[in-house]
Amino acid sequence: MNIVLLGSGNIATHLGRAFHGLGHRVLQVFSRNQVNAIALASLLESSPITALGDMDQTADLYILAVADHAIAHVAQQLPSSLKGIVVHCSGATDISLLSRFTAFGVIYPPQSMHKHSEVRIDQIPFGVEGNDAGTTALLLRLAQTLSSQAFLCDSRQRLALHTAAVFANNFTNALYGISYNILTAHKLSFDLLKPIIVDTALKIQHHLPHEVQTGPAVRGDYETIEKHLQFLSENPLWLKIYQQLTEEITRTKES
């Protein structure tokens, strides 16, 4: 396949390397930042461009691997006459944003990939959606050459997956941060909780979360909960987070 890569960030870098490695031809790498365009293009035996007017219009696939907020803006500048498939890689962006193209779709990896880290791309899940059956099938086959974890995922599912990832990933890290702040404010080392943090993440690899829930909320230990609420009374936001997650655990237990 002949590919044009729009973007030079984390996803662009890993997708570009993967496609190049599989023998596809990356015709061009577009970035407004010339240094980034040149750096990634040289890695992929490709040509750097910094103006969309210079874009090759004969490619089979256009990958919009830019920041979420820039997708609409970049897409708008591409000619709607393109014959190739135009895809974006965003979890929270509807496929309909690309609807003025002939063939369009999404290839979404629900995992952060850092530019400078090694990524086992064949283990990364890729959620795939196309504007019609033919495009969807083609994109799925393509994603399956990248990874054994490629799967069909419509826009509603993709938004669900993106939201779920925020809870499982971004928000758990925020809770680690609250723990860290509580401990250091009391001259205790965060190291004390590092082992159980890993244990908790490992447990749900082989059990459902509600099967391995522990703590005062699931035990109905209101006396301990009351002590924790007292303890947190000087930080209203942490108090509310405590109350609501306690309510969530209580409800899940009852249902």
Added chain:
Amino acid sequence: MNIVLLGSGNIATHLGRAFHGLGHRVLQVFSRNQVNAIALASLLESSPITALGDMDQTADLYILAVADHAIAHVAQQLPSSLKGIVVHCSGATDISLLSRFTAFGVIYPPQSMHKHSEVRIDQIPFGVEGNDAGTTALLLRLAQTLSSQAFLCDSRQRLALHTAAVFANNFTNALYGISYNILTAHKLSFDLLKPIIVDTALKIQHHLPHEVQTGPAVRGDYETIEKHLQFLSENPLWLKIYQQLTEEITRTKES
């Protein structure tokens, strides 16, 4: 040391085995449940008792390894004339609950230890507190024979540690549960997020949580946040949890 173990649950089992293994003598194991008392006592070459009236009053150490809510009740039934040190093992229970004894303290492991799982007790942190300098020093030396991770921890610190563990452990599991529910409601596999859940827990082993925070909140990506809030609008509790953890991440970023 001559030890009386009050309780036959998870902590009683692991502490009993560890002390027995170190050559201490567990004189008696108390449990209201005769089967449990006999089972643990036989493991520790000890005598089972089911009535506190039968308790040996000459021991050096009495370990109250019973459920949090039962500590006060059991402690109340022990003679205040005991010469040995009386300790409990609870994170959320003040040391003062034991103040009618001559010598008393706490040995608190901020980690769940299941009765039937192997536990590397020498790696478990033990927070130690005593009623006076002598008792504290003795309990700390004792805890250090159990584990390289023993440390001094007063009642206020212990409550901080216990509360922090609820955030880092119980509440992260509740977030995994929300993710699981969102995914299955949209016919997506929870397996999709298992790798990043482990990644997130591993990242904070070598970085501070706020250094590795990712997601729309820390990027200030309000457009994506708005989509997620819309998506969650049918579940007011998840919506509130989402809003407050987003606020926590935003505040941490600003401070």
